């Protein structure tokens with residue numbers, strides 16, 4: 001039997017259910033990837049993300065080649081390409097791991113129908129999450145809308161099922177399955193229509209495993225404190241790897257729990273706090289699966305965040321936010337980190353999102369789209385879930401009246417301004433006293449800091465206290481509901 005393994009957001013060999021199943025059931029295996037041309041052309045994702053994906057594919061192709069398998073690829077409309085490949089290669093079966101984005105579900109349904117009509121067997125597997133939406137439900141089988149309830153059920157399920165990690169197909173086993181198809185080098189980033197960007201986080205399964213090892217050997221045991229400080233390496237920086245499946249979430253949970261038996265200081269609380277974040281990831285995946293309307297608009301309509309049609313003002317504010325020129329250093333550092341690296345620290349993501357929605361009164365979906373285009377971990381479920389959380393329209397969101405004060409957040413989480421100075425170099429010489437609110441510097445202080453406000457660095461685009469009041473006044477009716 002000849003099987004195609006259709007790789008999508010599972011670009012790894014370890015704990016890869018579709019690949020393992022194909023190697024068990026088929027005498028011949030063809031690993032396959034489709035560059036989704038309509039998606040590439042839509043520019044929903046930006047260069048950072050596409051560069052990262054291409055890097056992961058190079059790593060995958062090389063790991064497969066070590067096992068005698070050749071990654072085949074096509075470029076085009078995925079449904080047509082997979083059906084054509086199955087026909088040309090006379091495949092008996094196609095294997096893939098499930099994806100829960102509405103667009104992907106629709107695509108996979110069509111592929112499955114077309115393959116069934118052609119007499120090709122389809123086998124799909126759970127991979128992107130530890131538990132799929134229907135595996136973690138409320139007492140009456142309802143999808144859960146509260147993270148705390150979801151988390152409790154998730155853990156019960158974990159201990160009931162004790163999920164195991166699958167081994168990589170052995171080299172000798174994989175070699176027996178190889179089909180002699182001509183290898184072809186992957187397209188370059190320019191051929192895909194995107195600019196080259198040196199990936200800020202090393203792509204590929206090998207790097208993902210190395211990064212996970214580094215994290216569970218040390219920083220995870222101070223995660224509760226470290227994760228909030230953008231100037232230090234306090235979080236795992238694994239989100240792009242989870243996004244492209246270069247790391248198995250199940251494997252990551254096991255690695256975190258195993259770290260509790262390491263020699264040296266360990267912290268159970270910190271390890272569990274980190275796993276909580278992986279559970280948030282799954283929570284948002286199940287929200288998307290159960291309530292796909294969230295991609296189009298708010299999860300709940302009981303709170304509508306006030307936003308105004310500013311006309312040219314709105315565009316100016318939005319541009320200042322995108323470029324990191326709002327005059328609020330922590331917001332500007334975050335946006336510039338995103339623009340330069342394709343990644344932004346989680347605490348700062350929350351601050352910039354709150355600022356866009358509640359200080360600039362701009363709709364959260366504009367921010368959501370901007371993040372999708374610039375993040376290398378851009379993921380519909382996580383991005384949408386978090387934006388809705390910040391906009392107070394999501395499942396269990398931040399209350400509508402809670403508004404982050406950017407200067408206070410900055411003082412608390414970047415006390416000496418190290419993070420700000422890294423991404424906003426014009427503030428490099430500003431004193432610790434002034435770094436969070438540089439517009440308050442006296443003329444002499446500006447000379448000393450070699451930074452003239454209004455010339456080298458902007459005045460704040462809005463006054464936070466006034467903007468806050470305006471948001472609350474405009475939103476009063478909604479907040480009271």
Ligand SMILES: Cc1cc2nc3c(=O)[nH]c(=O)nc-3n(C[C@H](O)[C@H](O)[C@H](O)COP(=O)(O)OP(=O)(O)OC[C@H]3O[C@@H](n4cnc5c(N)ncnc54)[C@H](O)[C@@H]3O)c2cc1C
Nearest residue numbers: 235236237238239277278281346349377378379382383386
């Ligand atoms: C407005 C906004 C938009 C976001 N958009 C995305 C996105 O498109 N893709 C994305 O992966 N994350 C997104 N996040 C969540 C979070 O910021 C990133 O997952 C995190 O910063 C990744 O860094 P890390 O790997 O060091 O995380 P760690 O703190 O080490 O956490 C481990 C893993 O848990 C998951 N995780 C952590 N926090 C969250 C969270 N709040 N929601 C869901 N999963 C989480 C990630 O997979 C992460 O890699 C967003 C957060 C906000 C506030």
